[in-house]
Amino acid sequence: MTTNKPEESVRNGNDQLSSLESSEHRILALAKGSGKGISDKDIQNEVPDLRPDQRASIINKLLAQGYFDLFNQGGTLLYKLKDPSRIQKVKGADNEEKIVYSIIEEAGNKGIWIRDIRFKSNLIPTQLNKILKILENKKLIKAVKSVSASKKKVYMLYNLEPDRTVTGGAWYCDQDFEAEFVDVLNQQCYRFLHQKLEATRDCKGGPIAARNISYASSKDVWKYISELGISKVQLSVEDMETILDTLLYDGKVERCVTTDGSHLYRAVESLLPAPGIVRIPCGVCPVLRHCSDVGSVNPKKCVYMKEWLE
């Protein structure tokens, strides 16, 4: 009889363990069944013979293994079953990493700044940096330099394309503003419009017909530039409009709005030739403000004048 007792207790323990496992499975099945998630009360109803601390340990185990997501709804805690595919990714990661990963995931393709991650996760900076390094090594997230502030790094999921506001769109190549590209496009557009203007000089149909020939819509310019093939990146009509607007601010073209809302552009001559003041060195002299009869900057000894007069 006495020898039976330890076996009994072991058997009781085994029974207890197997009953724990079966309750675990039942809880999992329950969670799978309900879409919104199960609360503590639901688990209690399902497995009434579990003690509270056993229940708590099962739930913690499932959470730690990543089967459950913890949600807080109106004061009660809900446990939702996670997608099995998503479980694979963070397998082997610990709690903090999972939290950081989920925060970055939420930010979508705009990415999130390191300070914001710190606010949301309440982690200390050194720990956060370590976690980010681990996640980067696992190739789960990546850092993208933002174009607006060159030292700022935003983090986003590895396989997402960064959004346009971060990289700057067609005009930026590797965070550098492509000034020459913009200049080349500028010149080409102007040449196209100028050619149209030249064609109207021989037009005999009267001034209004001539003017209509010299107009070009932004779509025409876009087609012309795409056919030229000088750009490696596919440009949109809005990009064309930004270039044409710069020409407008150069004073070389004029813009007018048509009845269907689109813009027409036309090359124009400026109203006046170069004004008289710039034909003399004083007009472009950088030290004009210091120039007077006394002092070393005076017209009699002016070097710019000497060069100009020779």
Place this chain on the structure above:
Amino acid sequence: MIQYDFVTFSMGQLPDRAEYTLLADKVVLLLRYPRYLLLMKTQYGDEAEMLIEEILRQGKDTASRVIIRAATRLKESLKVEKVCLVTLRDKFLVLVNKQFVMRCPYPSEEKDVPELTIKEKQLYLPPDINLKGLSDLEEGKPGNPGDEGICWRVNLDRFHQDFRDQIMVSAISRRLDDNAGELLRQLLKQMYLRTEPWVATSNPVPFTELREAVRKQSSYPLLAQYVDQYLKIMEEDSSGFVSKVGDSSGGQYSLNMKTAFIQLTWATIENIVMERFGSKAARIFRLVKAKKFVEQEQIQQIAMIPAKEAKLLTYKLLEENFLQMQELRKSLASNVPNKTFFLFYIDLNQVARMVLEMCCKALYNAMTRREYERSENRRMIEKQQRIELITLNMKEQGATSEQLAEIEEMLTPPEQALLEKVRIMINRLNEAELQLDETMFILQLYLSYQI
């Protein structure tokens, strides 16, 4: 100086003392004399030019004396024996009719400090000039042409009016084409029949009259065919010279002088910015003009200029006072971190005045330099003048060519080369002064319309 209208006088605080004031603007107008003479020559002929030149030299004079002096000079320059006085007198009357010369005010009553007045109607009354008296005077005999005491002076405003019209016509010709320029000229002629010359907007001109006027002149056949189309284009153009104000009798069109000069001033200043700071800076300038108030980031984005360069150029323009900055604070408390907006804008009045001052300074510099060059090489210039005088004298006395050559050689080749260089320099400075005056003219007209 009173003779030339540089100084005016008026009754001061004590009734028997006069106070004199200097009119600086009139002195600067001295620079424009060559332009006036050119206008006269191209539009009215050599005699008119000579007449005006004589009046300008004297400041104010009676008609008969002017005619006689002009006749003498014409005789010398054209080398004819007799110059027809009648033509001269007729030309003078034409000038009076066109209001290029006007009568001078005369003292109205006997006072210690005379007040000069003249009635509006009398300003342009033609004088009675008696031909017999004129020809007598010319030959040196005492004679009375009948217009003693009536002095005439040049009406500079009338010249300025013509310059203004010229500028507008050439601007439109550049923008559209020559036909449009001709149309504007006709429009201006029609406008003068109805409006005072210096108002900001003219009274409307009906389309039918304009078309008639265009048809009468035959040098622009295309224009006659397409008058209405040209008018439509000019009206829609962004320069805003012409606007349609009514529809009766085919359309009423009026000229906006004020708008026209605002546009021309913008064009001038934009050109200056481009020459001084570069085309990218000009782009920024036009952007701020179009958007009225912009932030630094927007400038960068819209103008498609790299960020560092855009900031550099914007702040350079700010430093030279072409752009101004406006601060907008969100709250006045300084402990709360708040975002203060810095907006850039352009104040055209201020910039125009600043550029005008720049022009004046450049003018002064050019003149100083010219004087300096002349005084540096004075010895040489005097030597050359002496040699010329000697050559002339000897030619009159009938010297041989060898003697002439000998005298020529007194001036060595390096000296000749230097003299040539100095002459070119002085010419170039003169040209620069005239061109500066053109810019100053536009700016002054703009500022006068603003008041």
